[in-house]
Amino acid sequence: MKYWAIIYFSIAMFLISSVSAFPLVDYDYNVSLADNESVSYFYGVVHSSSIMLRVLTNEVVQDCRYSETSFPSGAYNAMEGSFDTNLGNVQKKSLTGLKDGMHTLYIRCRDDQGEVKSELKAMFGIDSPISADISLSKDSPLNSGRVEVILTTSKIPSETPSLSYSFDGTSFTPIPLFGSESIWNGYIIIPDKLGDSIGSFKFSAKDLGGISGNEITEGGIFLVDTTKPSVITNIKSTGMAGMIELRWDIDEEISDFNIYRSVNQNVRVIDFYKIIDGDGNSFTDTNVESGKTYYYRIAGIDSAGNEADLSVEVYATALLNNISNPLTGLSPELVGLVDSSLSGIDSVRGMLDDIISTWESRDGNEKDIFLGLRLDKSLANSKSEIDSLRRDILSYKSQSLSRSELDNKLNSAQIKLNSIKKNIPESIIITDNREFTREIGAEEIEKGIFQIKPDIGEPELKKSSEESLRLVKDSGLKITGRAFNMDIINLDGTRRSQSLIMEELNPGIDKKEGVNIILSMPLSILDSQVDIKNLNYKTLKEGIFSFSSDTKEIIYSFNKHVSLNLIEEAELSIVYIQETNAEGSTITGYSIFSDYNGNGYIGFIVGGLIVFVLASYLVITKIRGKAKRTLRENVKIIELAQKKADDGKLSEARDAYNQISNNFESFSKKQKHEIVPSLQELCNKIHLNYCKGKIDEMKRSDQKDKQKIMNDFRNAYHKLPEKYKKELSNKISGVDDD
Structure with a gap:
């Protein structure tokens, strides 16, 4: 393909x-x-x-x-x-x-x-000029080596035609031709290291009337493939009575397999034994002597004739009889299966050690990402799991198992090994990165306070905001961050996308009671799973996290690529909440209910009035604070819904619009006045993007469906203000006279 x-x-x-x-x-x-x-x-x-x-x-x-x-x-x-x-x-x-x-x-x-x-x-x-058909002695794709070219002209040329070839369409190599009349022959050379490429010919000739022509009517291009198939690494050998069975895995399209065999170790190309069809991934060698050990290597051959490098070497002994071995609990033919699995385990273990050594020697962004994602711990866990799996497989030798029982156990072990390989990061490809800074102001602090204490009253909110802002300024706190989108390539070749954000708080704040660092994620990225790498943190609610005041660095990741612009929209704030209490108050219970002459009855009435006034003030303050929070929350929902409408997510935008509309009657008159413009703009954006979608549908639809789509479009179009109608004018003109 x-x-x-x-x-x-x-x-x-x-x-x-x-x-x-x-x-x-x-x-x-x-x-x-x-x-x-x-x-x-x-x-x-x-x-x-x-x-x-x-x-x-x-x-x-x-x-x-x-x-x-x-x-x-x-x-x-x-x-x-x-x-x-x-x-x-x-x-x-x-x-x-x-x-x-x-x-x-x-x-x-x-x-x-x-x-x-x-x-x-x-x-x-x-009077068409002379042209040519070109054919090759081998079918495409061509591998490296010499290939004969046959040139057939439409008319007899007045002299030897000119023919050249190229692999990049720019630099052409002349082909010496020999022949006569309309049939000419030559050769092209395909280099070894060309890889997957496409070649082309350039032709020119003059007919007997002196008219030049350069058209190639057939065979003007040819495919080249000099890339070898992958080396077969997963191969098992099993010795049985009078035969040896080989089985291997490969995911590529292979035409044939070359089998190499020797009675000595270090099988080489000169030990070619047999070629078999590429449809199957197994070979049973019956041309063996019982009791003799044979060594094998295999190489795949693709459709271009490229042969892979030789596989890892395996060996097995052709058994005299299929008898049980009381020392191991397994028949000799099954011991080879266990040894083959152990060889595969040891191979992965060796690659893991190399990967760990490579990561330890790296520096820069890749090393920071490696440590930030805690991949060092992931590699340590993988090493422990592989060692444990090897002990389990080794124990099978002492168990009396049938072939099917052992196959089930070894297949299960292979699945576990494949799962481990999926979690071994071999390399990291950074696809996007960004550095940013954050400023903590009064607005960020107030939002953070509400995340910790949603029912806070106005006096306490004001005091906590002032103290938090003073704490930020006095500490000289600066927040710098780095954000990365990357693909992690695992040992098994699979790729997983992740985003990593590392935010550094410098010089930081000492640990202090009542002080917290609040991280608020934008709602638009919460469809991705967020993973906080810090050990000590609290989740206040979805997308809102709290850290202790002495935290110097906050590290978190997502299980896919996210927009780095949205990462910068996340908010980080320092929050210092002080609980108000009655200590130091000059109004005591006694002073409320007694006048200065000790007249308790009159004091009781006056005290009751004071308590009523204070209670009323606190209730009103709490209601106003809650109303302000409700207004801010609804405005934020509308802003996010407008973005979703612009992104074409109309269903989610409509849900948000309906949510606000259902709560509209519960708003105060002042709240309604403040929220109506934003709500109307959301409605306009929903209609605008609905119209854009309908225009695209009309361009793709046939005449039968176009009228219905046009009616739906008109219903939404007439609800739009003039500025949005003008925005649609260019797209409308491209549909029809309608």
Whole structure:
């Protein structure tokens, strides 16, 4: 499948370049002449089998048609040919594959009144230049080496044709040709390290009349594949009575496998033994001597003939008899299966040690990401899991297991090993990164206070805000951050996308009672799973986290790529909440209920009034504070919904609009006044983006469905203010006259 994209692209480029290079054949046509009046023009002889026919009319016409026979004006629609391009008074048609000789086309046009009058008889001659077909001695894709080229010309050339080839379309290498008349031969050389590529030919020759030609009608391009298949690493050998069985895994398309065998270790290419079909991934060697040990390596061969490097070496002994071994609990043929699995475990363990060593030697962003994601701990866990898995497999040798029982256990162990490999990070590819700073102001602090204490009253809110802001300023706190989008390539070749954010608080704040650091995530990224890497933190609610005041660095990640612009929209604040109490108050219970002369009755009445006034004040303050929070929360919901509408997520935007609308009657008059403009703008954006979607639907739909879509569009369009109607005007003009 990897070759088809190259083929399609090359053919498309060839067709585009060919069309643009067609000779232009022009005719002037007076469509205003009397009905059925015919005008004939002979253009001349064109030295090409393809032309661009261009008709220039004396006035703008609706369309034009042509045929190889004359039709009366009343039979206009019966004319079989239509033009490719209509530019009002210019009509264009590309004609290809024209044979040598005279050609006549009868052309009629329909004027802007819809009338068909005169006829143009366009005549021209074709004397196409010499062209060539090219074939190769081997089928594509070609691997490295020498390949014979056979060149067949359409006419006898006056001298040896010129032929060259290229692998980049820029630098061409001449091909020495030998032959006579229309058949010529030569050779091309394919380099070893070319990889997957596409080659092309360039041809030129002169016919006996001295006319030059350079068109290649067939075989102008060829595919090259010099990339070897992957090395087979997962291979198992099992010795049985009178035979040895080999099994292996490979995910690529392979045409054949070469089997290499020796009775000695270190099997080499000279030890070629047999070639087998690539449909299966197993081989049973029955040409063995019982009691003798054989060593094997395997190499895959692809459709281009490229052979992979030799696989890892495996060995097995052809058994005398399939008898049980009381020392191991397993029959000898099964011991080989266990040893093969242990070899696979040891191979992964060795690769893991290499990966750990490589990561320890790295520095810069990759090392910071490695430590920030706690991948060092992940590698340590993987090492522990592999060692444990190896102990389990080794224990199978002392168990009396049947072949099916052992296969089940080994298959289960292989699944575990594959799962471990999925969590071993071999490399990191950084796809995007950004550095940023954060400022903590009164607004961020107030939002953070509400996250910790949603029911806080106005006096306490004001005091806590002032103390928090003073704490930030006195500490000289600066917050710098780094954000990364990356792909982690695991040992098994799988790729997982992640985002990592590291925010440093410098110089930091000492641990203090009542002081917290609050991290608030934007709602728009909460569809991704967030993972806080700090050990000590609290989750206040979804997307809101609290850290102790002495935290110096906050590290968190997402399980996919997120917009780094949204990361900068996250808010970090320092919050210092002081609980208000009655200590130091000069108003005591005694002073409220007793006057200065000890008249308790009058003091009781006065005290009761004071308590009532204070209670009323606190209730009103709490209600106002809650109302302000409710207003802010609803405004934020509207802002997020507007973004979702712009992103085309209309269903989510409508849900938010309905949510606010349902709560509208519970708002105060002042709240309604403040929230109505934002709510109306959200409504406009929903209608605007709904209209844009309908315009796109109309462009894709057929005539039958277009009217219904147009009605839906109109209903939403008329609800929009003029500024949004103007925004839609360009998109509307591209649909239809409607």
